[in-house]
Amino acid sequence: xxxxxxxPLLPEVKPRQLPPEAxxxxxxxxxxxxxxxxxxxxxxxxxxxxxxxxxPPAAVVYAQSTxxxxxxxxxxxxxxxxxxxxxxxxxxxxxxxxxxxxxxxxLSRMDRIVAVRPDDLTVTVQxxxxxxxxxxxxxxxxxxxxxxxxxxxxxxxMAATRASxxxxxxxxxxxxxxxxxxxxxASGDIIRTGTRARKSSAGYDLTRLFVGSVGTLGVITExxxxxYPLPEAVSAAICSFPSIEAAVRTTIAIIQxxxxxxxxELLDARTVRAVNAHxxxxxxxxxxxxxxxxxxxxxxREQAELVQAIADEHGxxxxxxxxxxxxxxxxxxxxxxxxxxxxxxxxxxxxITTDACVPISQLATNVVAAVADAEAAGLPYFLVGHVGDGNxxxxxxxxxxxxxxxxxxEQLNRALVQRALASGGTCTGEHxxxxxxxxxxxxxxxxxxxAVMRAIKAALDPLDILNPGKVLLPx
Amino acid sequence: xxxxxxxPLLPEVKPRQLPPEAxxxxxxxxxxxxxxxxxxxxxxxxxxxxxxxxxPPAAVVYAQSTxxxxxxxxxxxxxxxxxxxxxxxxxxxxxxxxxxxxxxxxLSRMDRIVAVRPDDLTVTVQxxxxxxxxxxxxxxxxxxxxxxxxxxxxxxxMAATRASxxxxxxxxxxxxxxxxxxxxxASGDIIRTGTRARKSSAGYDLTRLFVGSVGTLGVITExxxxxYPLPEAVSAAICSFPSIEAAVRTTIAIIQxxxxxxxxELLDARTVRAVNAHxxxxxxxxxxxxxxxxxxxxxxREQAELVQAIADEHGxxxxxxxxxxxxxxxxxxxxxxxxxxxxxxxxxxxxITTDACVPISQLATNVVAAVADAEAAGLPYFLVGHVGDGNxxxxxxxxxxxxxxxxxxEQLNRALVQRALASGGTCTGEHxxxxxxxxxxxxxxxxxxxAVMRAIKAALDPLDILNPGKVLLPx
Numbered sequence: 001x002x003x004x005x006x007x008p009l010l011p012e013v014k015p016r017q018l019p020p021e022a023x024x025x026x027x028x029x030x031x032x033x034x035x036x037x038x039x040x041x042x043x044x045x046x047x048x049x050x051x052x053x054x055x056p057p058a059a060v061v062y063a064q065s066t067x068x069x070x071x072x073x074x075x076x077x078x079x080x081x082x083x084x085x086x087x088x089x090x091x092x093x094x095x096x097x098x099x100x101x102x103x104x105x106x107l108s109r110m111d112r113i114v115a116v117r118p119d120d121l122t123v124t125v126q127x128x129x130x131x132x133x134x135x136x137x138x139x140x141x142x143x144x145x146x147x148x149x150x151x152x153x154x155x156x157x158m159a160a161t162r163a164s165x166x167x168x169x170x171x172x173x174x175x176x177x178x179x180x181x182x183x184x185x186a187s188g189d190i191i192r193t194g195t196r197a198r199k200s201s202a203g204y205d206l207t208r209l210f211v212g213s214v215g216t217l218g219v220i221t222e223x224x225x226x227x228y229p230l231p232e233a234v235s236a237a238i239c240s241f242p243s244i245e246a247a248v249r250t251t252i253a254i255i256q257x258x259x260x261x262x263x264x265e266l267l268d269a270r271t272v273r274a275v276n277a278h279x280x281x282x283x284x285x286x287x288x289x290x291x292x293x294x295x296x297x298x299x300x301r302e303q304a305e306l307v308q309a310i311a312d313e314h315g316x317x318x319x320x321x322x323x324x325x326x327x328x329x330x331x332x333x334x335x336x337x338x339x340x341x342x343x344x345x346x347x348x349x350x351x352i353t354t355d356a357c358v359p360i361s362q363l364a365t366n367v368v369a370a371v372a373d374a375e376a377a378g379l380p381y382f383l384v385g386h387v388g389d390g391n392x393x394x395x396x397x398x399x400x401x402x403x404x405x406x407x408x409x410e411q412l413n414r415a416l417v418q419r420a421l422a423s424g425g426t427c428t429g430e431h432x433x434x435x436x437x438x439x440x441x442x443x444x445x446x447x448x449x450x451a452v453m454r455a456i457k458a459a460l461d462p463l464d465i466l467n468p469g470k471v472l473l474p475x
Numbered sequence: 476x477x478x479x480x481x482x483p484l485l486p487e488v489k490p491r492q493l494p495p496e497a498x499x500x501x502x503x504x505x506x507x508x509x510x511x512x513x514x515x516x517x518x519x520x521x522x523x524x525x526x527x528x529x530x531p532p533a534a535v536v537y538a539q540s541t542x543x544x545x546x547x548x549x550x551x552x553x554x555x556x557x558x559x560x561x562x563x564x565x566x567x568x569x570x571x572x573x574x575x576x577x578x579x580x581x582l583s584r585m586d587r588i589v590a591v592r593p594d595d596l597t598v599t600v601q602x603x604x605x606x607x608x609x610x611x612x613x614x615x616x617x618x619x620x621x622x623x624x625x626x627x628x629x630x631x632x633m634a635a636t637r638a639s640x641x642x643x644x645x646x647x648x649x650x651x652x653x654x655x656x657x658x659x660x661a662s663g664d665i666i667r668t669g670t671r672a673r674k675s676s677a678g679y680d681l682t683r684l685f686v687g688s689v690g691t692l693g694v695i696t697e698x699x700x701x702x703y704p705l706p707e708a709v710s711a712a713i714c715s716f717p718s719i720e721a722a723v724r725t726t727i728a729i730i731q732x733x734x735x736x737x738x739x740e741l742l743d744a745r746t747v748r749a750v751n752a753h754x755x756x757x758x759x760x761x762x763x764x765x766x767x768x769x770x771x772x773x774x775x776r777e778q779a780e781l782v783q784a785i786a787d788e789h790g791x792x793x794x795x796x797x798x799x800x801x802x803x804x805x806x807x808x809x810x811x812x813x814x815x816x817x818x819x820x821x822x823x824x825x826x827i828t829t830d831a832c833v834p835i836s837q838l839a840t841n842v843v844a845a846v847a848d849a850e851a852a853g854l855p856y857f858l859v860g861h862v863g864d865g866n867x868x869x870x871x872x873x874x875x876x877x878x879x880x881x882x883x884x885e886q887l888n889r890a891l892v893q894r895a896l897a898s899g900g901t902c903t904g905e906h907x908x909x910x911x912x913x914x915x916x917x918x919x920x921x922x923x924x925x926a927v928m929r930a931i932k933a934a935l936d937p938l939d940i941l942n943p944g945k946v947l948l949p950x
Binding site for chain 1: 592593594595596597636637638639643647648650651660664665666667668670671672673674675676677678679680681683684686687688692703704706727730731732733770771773774777830832833834835836837864865866896899900901902903904905906907908912915916919920921923924925926927928930931932933934935946947
């Protein structure tokens with residue numbers, strides 16, 4: 001007999017009761033948009049993290065407007081029950097799990113593109129709009145939005161986790177690309193942060209404070225984002241290397257030389273194998289860099305030649321080009337599906353995913369050590385990385401009901417994070433702290449900075465109803 | 476007889492007393508580095524704003540270390556007296572004026588470059604390091620730091636005001652280029668925010684919260700900044716236009732086409748005249764754009780050709796090139812001195828400087844209306860703009876002791892800001908709110924967002940000792 005399932009790092013799973021009066025108030029206000037059917041609650045009580053044994057929320061409310069959000073938060077405040085914003089459920093860190101019970105506030109039906117302003121290179125959207133939906137809507141105007149986590153996530157969720165993806169090395173992250181927000185506060189007030197101007201020194205940077213706060217300080221109900229003109233020329237290249245280290249050292253040199261590369265992604269050989277199987281590709285099963293160059297035709301050519309020369313110095317084995325939009329799209333879709341491709345190599349598994357980001361000079365040491373540790377532990381894993389940013393993901397593929405595997409993965413995770421912090425890096429480049437990295441945040445930020453974060457949380461959410469239990473461990 | 480000097484918008488200039496025990500404690504701790512000589516206090520009680528009648532701080536403490544800062548803040552906390560961080564005094568908005576008395580904490584002697592890491596393109600500095608000092612220190616490594624407000628400001632001050640300057644259109648502002656901070660909080664604790672990694676999703680973005688908070692939430696005692704490789708090729712151009720509008724419309728087209736221009740600065744004819752006189756140049760006295768292109772030699776050529784074509788369409792009269800580093804340096808130094816050049820056109824004057832920043836499509840309307848208003852009012856003024864960002868400065872040159880002129884300037888200022896806000900812009904792109912723009916911040920952010928800012932201020936500085944009276948009007 002197996003040991004009973006364990007849920008490490010989650011000692012405080014203690015759902016608060018949803019009082020019958022609170023449920024009645026929600027039903028009265030939201031009618032059929034307040035749902036308590038188990039299947040719906042369960043769908044809103046799980047994500048892509050390895051936490052598989054958390055009870056679902058007590059109710060799901062589908063918001064259709066900012067007023068809906070404000071009213072739902074007011075009910076939560078009145079009865080002091082948690083309210084957890086929900087986009088499409090692609091969190092890797094347990095952001096949306098109802099560890100203290102309460103209401104899941106589903107924003108996916110707030111999916112309207114409010115205004116595209118091609119003359120200003122900005123767009124205003126509701127939080128349930130997904131990144132693909134946005135790009136489909138602006139492409140014909142010659143524009144695009146670059147931030148692309150693997151999943152087709154909602155823009156509200158992406159802002160809430162301060163997401164990035166493959167283009168961040170050139171275009172920045174959600175931190176850099178959100179201009180303004182509408183937010184519902186813990187008291188149910190509706191506020192606006194930022195403006196449509198490109199920069200501002202007007203008071204405290206509330207936009208950046210809400211970006212990355214995963215619904216613990218407020219619920220994002222509208223976002224104004226930067227858009228970019230589609231580059232005149234785009235070229236993508238696949239390049240295989242004799243070792244992971246050679247691929248990473250190539251990346252380091254590209255960044256240090258200031259090449260304005262648009263994408264620079266690492267996959268190790270076993271991840272390439274998984275991607276080939278999942279996406280029916282025939283990539284050479286060796287460590288590879290997947291790169292993209294944006295610019296004028298001659299600019300792209302120049303960048304590509306420079307990068308090719310750097311790669312050659314590091315023993316690159318082959319340089320293949322994907323020049324048509326179709327080929328490129330196929331390649332990047334495959335990259336975006338790498339996480340799911342890896343999961344399929346071990347049926348029934350879950351991934352404990354690391355997300356360290358380190359100063360670029362420290363990247364090779366960190367990646368090589370992480371791989372060596374994983375090999376020594378004998379646990380299946382995958383390795384992908386937004387290496388141009390110094391950000392890489394090891395995914396340890398565990399049987400979620402096997403405590404020994406979970407422990408091994410967590411030990412690997414801890415060692416990897418300790419190395420990243422010792423290198424001047426962060427425990428999470430883009431997935432967020434959620435539940436899983438709260439101990440790491442304490443180690444990274446220190447007690448002093450954590451106390452400041454707690455003071456802000458207490459000031460903005462004094463009843464602790466907004467996605468409680470996430471980000472900050474209890475003092 | 477003139478009317479008595481007025482200090483509009485400053486009804487609450489009410490210096491709190493510095494208790495003798497507090498002064499004794501400072502003297503005991505800081506010895507000769509605690510100064511009460513009137514000349515020194517007066518030097519620390521004025522800036523480049525138009526507020527000329529605020530009493531100086533009661534004492535000046537020269538900090539040499541983070542521990543000094545922490546100890547000074549602890550004394551201030553113990554006796555509940557204000558403590559105001561001071562860099563070199565180049566604020567345009569009254570950030571450092573001792574409107575409630577207290578201690579000026581001079582950080583200019585904390586001027587050590589702690590660590591340059593060329594392999595990571597980062598540098599760690601103390602807050603008293605100036606932008607020129609930093610660039611002098613990293614140039615021989617082929618690196619530079621792009622943010623350049625007109626004055627040779629300190630990096631601590633630049634972070635505190637979320638400064639930008641001429642390169643922001645390509646390289647972003649202090650918001651984008653500060654990776655990590657060491658901060659002394661209101662209780663005298665020393666905390667660290669951020670890491671040396673390029674991106675992070677680790678908890679609340681405290682770095683961005685302290686950047687732009689002008690010492691009202693904490694005192695910045697160390698900064699880690701991004702550096703950039705010096706571009707392979709640089710080319711600067713001066714282009715005259717038949718009208719301000721033509722120059723601005725050229726800029727709008729450049730930005731909308733996504734040209735990665737590094738600098739794009741507007742000067743109106745009278746500012747050109749002032750700059751010529753001050754810097755002994757012979758620029759054509761017409762509205763002009765001062766531009767710079769960074770990249771590979773062919774990339775720079777390509778950008779320049781594209782921009783030239785756009786400018787021609789808008790009736791550009793001449794395109795002159797500054798190709799040698801010496802010519803370029805002379806040009807940009809002249810641009811950086813434009814503020815002082817303008818002040819010299821009217822001896823004894825002070826400037827009331829506007830700082831609106833608007834979505835790029837709205838820039839021409841806003842600039843043209845501001846100029847028309849100023850012409851109608853008959854007050855001397857200058858106009859410069861980081862127009863690539865949508866940011867422009869009108870400087871109304873007033874006799875500070877003439878209330879009528881001050882009122883006229885403030886009326887022009889208000890009209891300009893109202894137009895900017897109605898266009899979706901901000902009242903301050905880079906100078907900060909300080910004292911002067913607190914009413915505007917209320918109009919821009921709204922009562923809801925202002926309440927959130929006040930809650931944060933109260934949570935992090937419950938005794939209201941950190942640069943009190945700035946940014947936020949009393950509720």
